[in-house]
Amino acid sequence: MTTAYADEPSPEPLHEWRRRGFTIAEARRWIDDGFSIGNAERWRGSGVYTAADARSWRTAGATPYTVDLWLRAGMTPRDAVRWREMGYSPEEAADRHLAGERPHPRGLLWRLLHRGEPPGGAFADEERSHSMRELLRAGIPAGRARAYVEAGWTGAAGVEWAERDIExxxxxxxxxxxxxxxxxxxxxxxxxxxxxxxxxxxxxxxxxxxxxxxxxxxxxxxxxxxxxxxxxxxxxxxxxxxxxxxxxx
Structure with a gap:
């Protein structure tokens, strides 16, 4: 059964898929999940090589242009969904996953401070993700970097302090x-x-x-x-x- 998506064009003929490097079996699976050749190629170019995986990532809210962030963090589509359900932005979810955290609900204080904001949409999330990346990029161990982000340090401001292993x-x-x-x-x-x-x-x-x-x-x-x-x-x-x-x- 072919799954139709309003934003996807009708799948190309099988011979066209074969000409573009897909086997008949692969082509049928991509077609059944509603992917065009171009979209299937974009998913494969992003590191998602099967129709089943692409379908899972699409369900998780990823696109061929955004999935790389999660793949580099070693996340699965299930991980992405769970982090999103807990209210984390894609960038923060990737940072926390890299730091060894498991998806968990926001703390009470965070929820009080950000009540009324859409999940994952707070500016604080973007800033915290940026801060985490700055610290990790500077070679700060993930656990220490996370502590600095949780304490409210922003950008590269905490790098020198963290480098000296100051709590x-x-x-x-x-x-x-x-x-x-x-x-x-x-x-x-x-x-x-x-x-x-x-x-x-x-x-x-x-x-x-x-x-x-x-x-x-x-x-x-x-x-x-x-x-x-x-x-x-x-x-x-x-x-x-x-x-x-x-x-x-």
């Missing part, structure tokens, strides 16, 4: 305090994390917007507070910070 949440705090990835690495190497750093300076009474300059210059919260009380301003700490910034991590 994504800590990286956000360090960045909010005004430290660079290299400076944050030094803080962590000293045995202090982002939260304890922020708490130390807060308890010492040092303004939050001065933390990065004092800490990067090598001062503790207590030392910074004492120097401030003695009249030493943050400008001097900035000078020391600039000199320190040229040192190796």
């Amino acid at each position: 994504a949440g800590q990286a956000q705090v360090f960045e909010a305090l005004g430290l660079s990835a290299r400076e944050a690495g030094r803080v962590l190497a000293s045995g202090q994390d982002a939260i304890s750093l922020m708490t130390e300076f807060w308890r010492a009474g040092v303004p939050i917007d001065e933390v990065a300059d004092w800490r990067a210059a090598g001062f503790t919260g207590e030392e910074a507070a004492r120097l401030r009380a003695e009249g030493t301003g943050v400008e001097q700490a900035k000078v020391l910070r600039a000199l320190t910034d040229g040192d190796e991590p």
Whole structure:
């Protein structure tokens, strides 16, 4: 039985299929599934070599022009359908599949933030997919890259932090305090994390917007507070910070 599709022309005669490199059996299968020679050739040129597979991919929403993204990620048509049903864009589904994830529902927070948006159509999805690709392209391991994307890092902004193996949440705090990835690495190497750093300076009474300059210059919260009380301003700490910034991590 031949399946007819409104957007497909009538299949060409069998001899034309044979002339284009198809066997009679192959031609009949493509024809039965409603494919023209041109469309069958496009599917085969995209890496989908049988009518059954092309039919499955078509059902999953792919075309000969878009299926390559999913094929390169090692996905099956069933995978594509499941990711789409969970609300993921094709790009994000491919990124997550490559990272070893299995299709899973969006978290409650994501659903609350994106309620009313069509599944897979949120701009955030496009941005997250782009960010994931940037991190993977930079050689960041998939698990770490995924953590950065989930934490809200966009584009290539998280690459330097991820390269230093700084946990994504800590990286956000360090960045909010005004430290660079290299400076944050030094803080962590000293045995202090982002939260304890922020708490130390807060308890010492040092303004939050001065933390990065004092800490990067090598001062503790207590030392910074004492120097401030003695009249030493943050400008001097900035000078020391600039000199320190040229040192190796």
